[in-house]
Amino acid sequence: MNSDNFRMPVRRLAALATAAALTAAPLILSARPAHAAGGHGHASAAVLRAGLDVSLLHRTAAVPLTLSLNEVRAPGDAGRTALSARLDGVNQGRPFSVLRADVASARATATDERAEGSVRLADARLHVPGLPLLSLVEVGTVTARATCAAGRKPEAEANVLGAVTVLGRRTTLTAGGPTEVRVPGVGEVRVDLAEHRTTSGTAASTALRLKVSVNPLRLNVAEVTGTVTLAEASCATPAGEGETTPSEAPASSRPAAPAPEKSTEAPAPRAEPQGTRSGLAETGGSSATPYIAGGALALLLLGGGAVTVARRRRG
Numbered sequence: 001m002n003s004d005n006f007r008m009p010v011r012r013l014a015a016l017a018t019a020a021a022l023t024a025a026p027l028i029l030s031a032r033p034a035h036a037a038g039g040h041g042h043a044s045a046a047v048l049r050a051g052l053d054v055s056l057l058h059r060t061a062a063v064p065l066t067l068s069l070n071e072v073r074a075p076g077d078a079g080r081t082a083l084s085a086r087l088d089g090v091n092q093g094r095p096f097s098v099l100r101a102d103v104a105s106a107r108a109t110a111t112d113e114r115a116e117g118s119v120r121l122a123d124a125r126l127h128v129p130g131l132p133l134l135s136l137v138e139v140g141t142v143t144a145r146a147t148c149a150a151g152r153k154p155e156a157e158a159n160v161l162g163a164v165t166v167l168g169r170r171t172t173l174t175a176g177g178p179t180e181v182r183v184p185g186v187g188e189v190r191v192d193l194a195e196h197r198t199t200s201g202t203a204a205s206t207a208l209r210l211k212v213s214v215n216p217l218r219l220n221v222a223e224v225t226g227t228v229t230l231a232e233a234s235c236a237t238p239a240g241e242g243e244t245t246p247s248e249a250p251a252s253s254r255p256a257a258p259a260p261e262k263s264t265e266a267p268a269p270r271a272e273p274q275g276t277r278s279g280l281a282e283t284g285g286s287s288a289t290p291y292i293a294g295g296a297l298a299l300l301l302l303g304g305g306a307v308t309v310a311r312r313r314r315g
Helices: 002-031 289-314
Strands: 042-056 062-069 076-078 082-085 096-110 114-126 137-149 155-166 169-171 179-183 187-198 202-214 221-236
Touching: 042 076, 042 137, 062 082, 062 096, 062 221, 096 221, 137 187, 137 202, 155 187, 169 179
Parallel strands: 042 114, 137 221, 155 202
Antiparallel strands: 042 062, 042 096, 042 221, 076 096, 082 096, 096 114, 114 137, 114 221, 137 155, 155 169, 179 187, 187 202, 202 221
16 A cells, blocks of 8 residues: 555656656756857047147147047048148147148948958148148058958058158158157157057057157247157957857746657757857867756656665565
């Protein structure tokens, strides 16, 4: 009597344990959230960026001059070819020309697969306050580009083509280090040529970077110091598509009990989008695998133990 009463719960327990073991792996996998789809990359570009301090003849403090031309971020596109500025106490309050060029374009694009910034500047003449007739620098063609594509190493390049004239002197620039140009009674300019750098996920390039220190003594300007950057581009690699899990949970948090006629195997993994990296190893395992195996094994042992006890009671 006691044996029969005990045998039925044990059989039910064994059946439940087996069913739970069969459904454990899909449930654990479905509880692991899929990574969200990656967003767009980032890109920026600028034809000119300047940060200068302008000291006036009758003032002890410097007047800051911060400006940029065609500075864009993705998505962005600009093509102005002239830049003027105005400073109190300089040029009798009238605007003065900072940059004029035949071509001055900047573009920044970004998608979930590729981000790129690019700049092109041609036949450009750059001036600073106090030097209305003498160009700080004149260049033929300068370009900068930074490209970041999902699944690829970022790339950056910058080029200076044609003649370069600094403070009225034709100058030969070298990639081995900065070039310094000194003009008595005017000042000096240090020029860094074609800088570019990359990391595992970013890239940046600059065609010309000028460190300026001039003393024009004209138009009420005593000294101009600071930096000017010509043709600058940067980017950050898009995240790409998010990884997918081998089995995704249904909308309901309570899975239905497994039916005998239905397969208990998890659906086959979906193909990954091109250019992305999966979080799963090449063997198909994941960080949840030890927990899945351990949970399933424990449940199977519990069911086997219950059957063994039932057989001993019958004996």
